Amino acid sequence: MACPDALEASDLLIVGGGTAGLSAGVAAAQAGGRVTILEAGDSLGGTLFLSAGQMSAAGTRLQHALGIDDSPEAHVEDIMRISADTANPTIVGLAARHAAEMYDWLESCGFSAAPACPVVGIDHEPYSRRRFVWGEDGGRSILKVLMAQLGPHLRSRRVATFLGTRVTRLLTEGPAVVGAECESGGVTVRHLARATLLTTGGYTANVAMTEKLTGYEQPAVMSWAGAQGDGLRMAMDVGGRARGRENVVTRFGAILESDAKPSRAIATFESYPERRAPWEIYVNAAGRRFMREDEPGIGSRSRALQDQPRQRCWIIFDQTILDTASPGIRGWTRAQMMAAFDGHAMFARADSLQALALACGLDGEALQSTVARYNASQQRGADAAFGRVHMPAPIMTGPFYAIRQQAFATTSSVGLAVDGELRVIDLADRPIPGLYAAGEILGAAALMGRSFCGGMMLTPALTFGRLLGRTLARPAA
Ligand SMILES: Cc1cc2nc3c(=O)[nH]c(=O)nc-3n(C[C@H](O)[C@H](O)[C@H](O)COP(=O)(O)OP(=O)(O)OC[C@H]3O[C@@H](n4cnc5c(N)ncnc54)[C@H](O)[C@@H]3O)c2cc1C
Numbered sequence: 335m336a337c338p339d340a341l342e343a344s345d346l347l348i349v350g351g352g353t354a355g356l357s358a359g360v361a362a363a364q365a366g367g368r369v370t371i372l373e374a375g376d377s378l379g380g381t382l383f384l385s386a387g388q389m390s391a392a393g394t395r396l397q398h399a400l401g402i403d404d405s406p407e408a409h410v411e412d413i414m415r416i417s418a419d420t421a422n423p424t425i426v427g428l429a430a431r432h433a434a435e436m437y438d439w440l441e442s443c444g445f446s447a448a449p450a451c452p453v454v455g456i457d458h459e460p461y462s463r464r465r466f467v468w469g470e471d472g473g474r475s476i477l478k479v480l481m482a483q484l485g486p487h488l489r490s491r492r493v494a495t496f497l498g499t500r501v502t503r504l505l506t507e508g509p510a511v512v513g514a515e516c517e518s519g520g521v522t523v524r525h526l527a528r529a530t531l532l533t534t535g536g537y538t539a540n541v542a543m544t545e546k547l548t549g550y551e552q553p554a555v556m557s558w559a560g561a562q563g564d565g566l567r568m569a570m571d572v573g574g575r576a577r578g579r580e581n582v583v584t585r586f587g588a589i590l591e592s593d594a595k596p597s598r599a600i601a602t603f604e605s606y607p608e609r610r611a612p613w614e615i616y617v618n619a620a621g622r623r624f625m626r627e628d629e630p631g632i633g634s635r636s637r638a639l640q641d642q643p644r645q646r647c648w649i650i651f652d653q654t655i656l657d658t659a660s661p662g663i664r665g666w667t668r669a670q671m672m673a674a675f676d677g678h679a680m681f682a683r684a685d686s687l688q689a690l691a692l693a694c695g696l697d698g699e700a701l702q703s704t705v706a707r708y709n710a711s712q713q714r715g716a717d718a719a720f721g722r723v724h725m726p727a728p729i730m731t732g733p734f735y736a737i738r739q740q741a742f743a744t745t746s747s748v749g750l751a752v753d754g755e756l757r758v759i760d761l762a763d764r765p766i767p768g769l770y771a772a773g774e775i776l777g778a779a780a781l782m783g784r785s786f787c788g789g790m791m792l793t794p795a796l797t798f799g800r801l802l803g804r805t806l807a808r809p810a811a
Contacts, residue, residue, distance in 0.1 A: 343513075343525075343526045343527065344367075344368045344369055344370040344494070344525070344526075344527045344528075345362070345367035345368045345369065345527065345528050345529070345806070345807045345808070346358070346362045346367050346368075346369045346370070346527055346528070346529050346530075346531060346803070346806045346807040347369075347370050347372070347513055347514060347525050347526075347527035347529070347530045347531065348362075348369060348370065348371045348372070348531050348533055349372055349501045349514055349530065349531065349532050349533060349534055349565060350371075350372075350373065350374075350380065350532065350533040350534035350535060350560070350565065350773070351371045351372075351373035351375075351378040351379070351380065351495060351497075351533075352373075352378075352379060352380020352381055352382060352533060352535055352558070352560070352773065353380055353381060353382050353385070353473075353476075353533075353535075353773055353774075353792060353795040353796060353799070354533035354772040354773030354774075354795040354796065354798060354799035355371055355373075355378075355380070355531070355533035355773070355799065356371075356378060356379070356382075356477075356480040356481070356484060356799070357436075357480060357795070357796045357797075357799030357800045357803065358531055358533060358772065358799035358800065358802050358803035358806075359371050359484055359487070359493050359495075359799075359803060360480060360483045360484050360487070360800075360803065361799065361800045361801075361802075361803030361804045361807070362493075362803035362804070362806065362807030363484070363487035363492045363493045363803075363807070364487075364803075364804075365803065365804045365805075365807045365808055366807070366808065367492075367803075367806070367807020367808060368492060368807075369487075369492065369493045369494070369803075369807060370493075370494050370495075370496070370525055370527065371493060371494070371495040371496070372495075372496050372499045372500075372501050372514065372516050372525065373495060373496065373497050373498075373499060374498070374499065374500035374501070374560055374564070375497065375498070375559070375560050376497055376498055377497065378481065378484075378495060378497070379477045379481075380535055380558055380560055381473065381535060381557070381558040381561070381774070382473035382474065382476055382477040382480075383473065383474065383477070383558065384473065384557070384558055385472060385473030385476075385792060386468060386472045386473065387468045387469050387471070387472035387473040387474070387475055387476055387792065388456075388458075388466060388467070388468040388788055388789045388792065389433075389437060389466075389467050389468065389476075389789040389792050389793045389796070390409065390433070390461065390465050390466050390467070390787070390788050390789030390790060390793055391409075391433035391434045391436065391437035391465060391467075391789075391793055392404040392405055392406050392408060392409035392430060392433065392434060392463070392465050393405055393406060393434040394434045394437045394438055394441075394452075394465070395434075395438050395441065396437075396441065396447060396451075396452065396467070397452060397463075397464070397465065400452070400464070402452065402463055402464050402465070403463070404463040404464075404465055406427075406430040406431045406433070406434070407430075408462060408463060409430040409433070409461075409465065410423065410426055410427050410430045411462075412461045412462050412463075412787070413426050413430070413781075413782065413783075413787045413790065414426070416459045416633070416782075416785050416786075416787050417782055417783030417784065417785040417787065418783065418784070418785070419783070420581050420779070420783025420784045420785065421779075421780065421781060421782055421783035421785075421787070422779075422780040422781070422783075424753075424754045425752070425754075425776065425780045425781060425794070426780075426781060426790075428754060428756075428798070428801075429781065429790070429793060429794035429797050429798065432797045432800070432801055433793050433794075433797050435797075435800075436793070436796050436797040436800050437467070437793075439800070440476065440479055440796070443479045443482065443483055444478075444479055444482065445469060445475060445476065445479045446469065446470075446475075447467040447468065447469065448467070448468055448469060448470050451466065451467040451468060452464040452465050452466055452467045453466050454466065455788050456788070457606065457632065457788075458632055458786050458787065458788035459631055459632065459633060459785065459786065459787070459788075461788065466788045466789055467789075473792070476792070476796070496516070496518065498518055498519070499516045499517070499518040499523075500516060500517050500518075500564070501514045501515065501516045501534075501564065501568065502515055502516060502517055502522075502564075502568075503515050503568055503571065504530065504568050504569070504571070504572050504769070505524060505526070506572055509573075509766065509767060510766070510767035510768045511530050511572060511766060511767065511768040511769040512526055512527070512530075512768060513525050513526035513527050513530060514530060514568075528768070528806075529768055529769075529770060529806040529807075530768055530769055530770070531770045531771070531772065531802055531803075531806060532565035532568070532569060532750070532758070532769070532770070532771040532772075532775055533565070533771070533772050533773045533775065533795075533799060534560070534562075534563075534564050534565030534566075534773075534775055535558060535560060535561045535565070535746075535773055535774045535775060536557065536561040536563065536745055536746030536774040536775065537561055537562065537563025537566060537746050537748075538552065538555065538556075538557040538561050538743045538744060538745065538746050539555050539557045539558065539559050539560070539561040539562055540561070540562045540563045541555065541595065541596050543562070543563040543567075544563075544743060544746075547563075547566075547576060547579065547746075547748040548579065548582040548743065548747060548748060549579065549582070550582060550584060550640070550645060550741075550743070551644060551645060551742075552596065552742055552743060553590060553593075553595055553596065553597055553740055553742055554588065554590055554596055554597045554598055554599050554740065554742045555596040555598065555742075556588075556598065556599055556742070556744050557744050557745070561746070561774070563746070565750070565771065565775045566748075566749070566750050566775055569750050569758050569766075569769065569771065569775075570750075572766060572769070573760040573761070573766055574750055574751065574758045574759070574760060574766060574769070575750075575751045575759070575760065575761050576748050576749065576750060576751065576777075577748070577749065577750075577751045577777065577779070577780070578747050578748045578749050578777040578778075578779030578780060579747075579748050579779075580779075580784075581747060581779035581783050581784040582640075582743075582747040582748065582779065582784070583633070583636055583637065583640065583747055583778070583779075583784045583785065583786070584636060584639070584640045584645055584741040584742055584743050585636060585741060585742060585743065585744055586605045586632070586635045586636045586639055586739075586741060587602070587603075587605075587639060587645075587646075587647075587739045587740050587741040587742065588600075588601065588602045588739065588740060588742070589601045589602065589603065589663070589680050589737060589738065589739060589740070590680060590738075590740050592679060593679065599742075600680075601663045601664065601665070601666060602663070602664050602739075603649055603662050603663055603664075603737060603739050604662055604663070604664050605635055606632075607627075607628040607629070607630055607724065608630070610660060610662065611628055611724040611726075612627040612628055612662075612724060613651060613655045613658070613659040613662075613724075613726055613727060614627065614649045614650060614651040614655060614662065614729075615627060615649075615650050615651075615704070615705070615708050615729065616639075616647045616648070616649055616650070616739075617647060617648050617650055617696070617701060617704055618642040618643060618646075618647055618648075619642070619643045619644065619646065619695075619696065620643070620696075620697060620700055621691060621696040621697045621698075621699075621700030621701035621704055622700060622704055623704055623707075623708065623719065623720065624638060624639075624641075624642055624647070625638035625639070625720060626717070626720040626721050626722045626723075627720075627722055627724075628722050628723055628724045632786050633784070633785040633786055636741070636786070637784065639739075639741045640741055645740065645741035645742075646738060646739065646740045646741070647738075647739055648694050648696065648736045648737065648738055648739075649662070649736065649737045649738075649739055650690070650701070650705065650729060650734065650735070650736050651729060651734070651735050652729045652730060652731045652732065652733070652734050652735065653731045653732060653733055653734075653735075654727055654730075654731045655727055655729065656668075656671075656735060658726075658727065659726075662737075663737075674737075675735065680737060680738040681735075681736070681737055681738075682694050682735070682736045682737075683733050683734070683735050683736075684732075684733060684734055685732045685733050685734075686732060686734070687701050687702045687705055687734055688701075688702065690734045690735070690736055693736070694736050694738070705729050705730075707719070708725075708728070708729065709728040709729060709730060711725065712725040712727070712728045713728065745774060745778045745791055746774050746775075746777055746778060747777055747778045747779045747784075748777050748779065749774070749775060749776040749777015749778070749779065749780050750771050750775050750776060750777070751763075752770075752771050752776060753765055756770050756771060756772060756776075756798055756801070756802055757769065757770055758770065758771050770802050770806065772794075772795060772798035772799050772801075772802055773794075773795040773798070773799065774791060774795065776794070776798075778790075778791060781794050
């Protein structure tokens with residue numbers, strides 16, 4: 335539907351029809367409210383189209399049925415442990431206390447967890463209990479349920495959705511937010527509501543904003559195109575503030591298509607040692623190793639690369655490793671790798687380490703001495719520098735190979751400051767009347783600190799959407 339050229343009024347105005355927005359829309363309609371959802375894209379769903387759909391909730395019916403003893407308190411404890419107390423305990427506590435109710439509701443509406451679930455962890459630091467779940471079709475499994483629940487409310491017009499409608503600014507009366515202005519088909523329209531909920535997602539598709547907010551380069555965009563940071567910007571325009579810059583964390587990385595900015599990832603070198611233990615070494619721009627390459631923790635691996643110049647490293651190996659180890663690039667055959675060494679800018683091959691360094695723009699002497707030290711450790715069977723355990727072969731038989739791997743952000747660490755009721759707060763921590771936020775707009779730093787906690791983006795997005803939808807959409811008395 336195109337945005338109407340008229341002023342609309344509803345109980346709840348939801349800006350962004352993705353994960354949190356749809357969850358809020360369904361809950362608000364079920365609570366009897368009249369709801370408007372404004373969505374910039376051509377479809378509802380947002381990041382659910384890309385997301386792996388992994389959630390974590392403690393005390394669910396699924397866990398009870400399997401005899402798993404769990405509680406929100408244990409969930410919070412795990413998150414604070416994994417994040418080394420860098421997550422926001424108020425926000426984490428709110429999510430953990432309500433997550434099981436949200437998850438049970440999803441299941442009651444037809445969602446089912448993949449047969450292996452729940453697990454303590456996969457690709458993330460393990461939790462202390464089996465509470466990590468996902469559907470067979472990732473984020474789309476969740477989207478299917480949300481859309482089925484929204485359907486009747488769309489038909490009854492309790493919920494009005496406007497696609498292709500990008501909200502550009504919030505409307506205020508004094509200190510209060512009373513609605514939003516949007517652009518649709520070249521027309522500017524204002525929507526008024528008793529409460530406005532920002533569920534516009536993150537900012538990582540907006541390179542300039544990511545770099546400004548985080549202080550780190552954003553060389554590649556792998557997020558939902560709608561993650562432009564609009565909600566954060568609009569809230570800051572009416573007095574809101576960002577937080578979490580000190581806890582920015584980037585992903586261990588990917589191999590980029592090119593140095594164009596933004597680029598895209600063409601492949602990922604396997605960095606999870608439980609899937610493929612490394613034979614290679616990683617060196618930074620100075621030609622030095624900087625981490626234990628078989629480091630088991632995703633958070634530690636990510637932070638190690640993030641702390642290197644330009645958040646990049648070169649994966650170094652030799653002909654023996656190429657011939658002996660399984661291909662290191664996820665999903666690639668050896669033939670694909672060899673083709674890349676024939677000309678791709680992120681791949682280099684040379685007969686000597688000195689020449690390899692030159693091809694990569696690294697210091698040749700530094701690379702040679704790094705490899706010599708690693709080989710000596712490998713012979714001794716002990717890596718005194720970093721404590722690496724898996725060292726099956728030295729790097730000594732040319733030709734030598736290098737692949738450049740680059741960190742970047744897929745989720746937004748910095749987020750909008752809210753209080754314990756998810757009200758957007760100003761510089762003096764006072765709530766801005768009428769303005770609420772849920773989802774990635776709150777920032778990963780609030781939910782997971784400077785770490786990765788399984789399911790702790792999606793679960794809070796769905797949970798907070800549901801909580802706010804229920805409370806904000808109650809029709810005026
Ligand atoms: C590849 C990938 C895998 C992931 N896997 C997981 C996982 O397994 N587990 C997990 O916990 N997290 C995961 N995440 C993160 C998680 O999926 C997201 O944080 C979450 O889905 C975001 O929900 P949201 O509602 O905040 O934003 P979104 O779902 O992105 O929705 C925001 C919506 O707002 C719209 N919008 C933006 N600006 C405007 C505007 N100005 N006007 C109107 N509409 C606007 C957007 O178009 C979008 O539809 C993953 C992320 C990615 C990219």
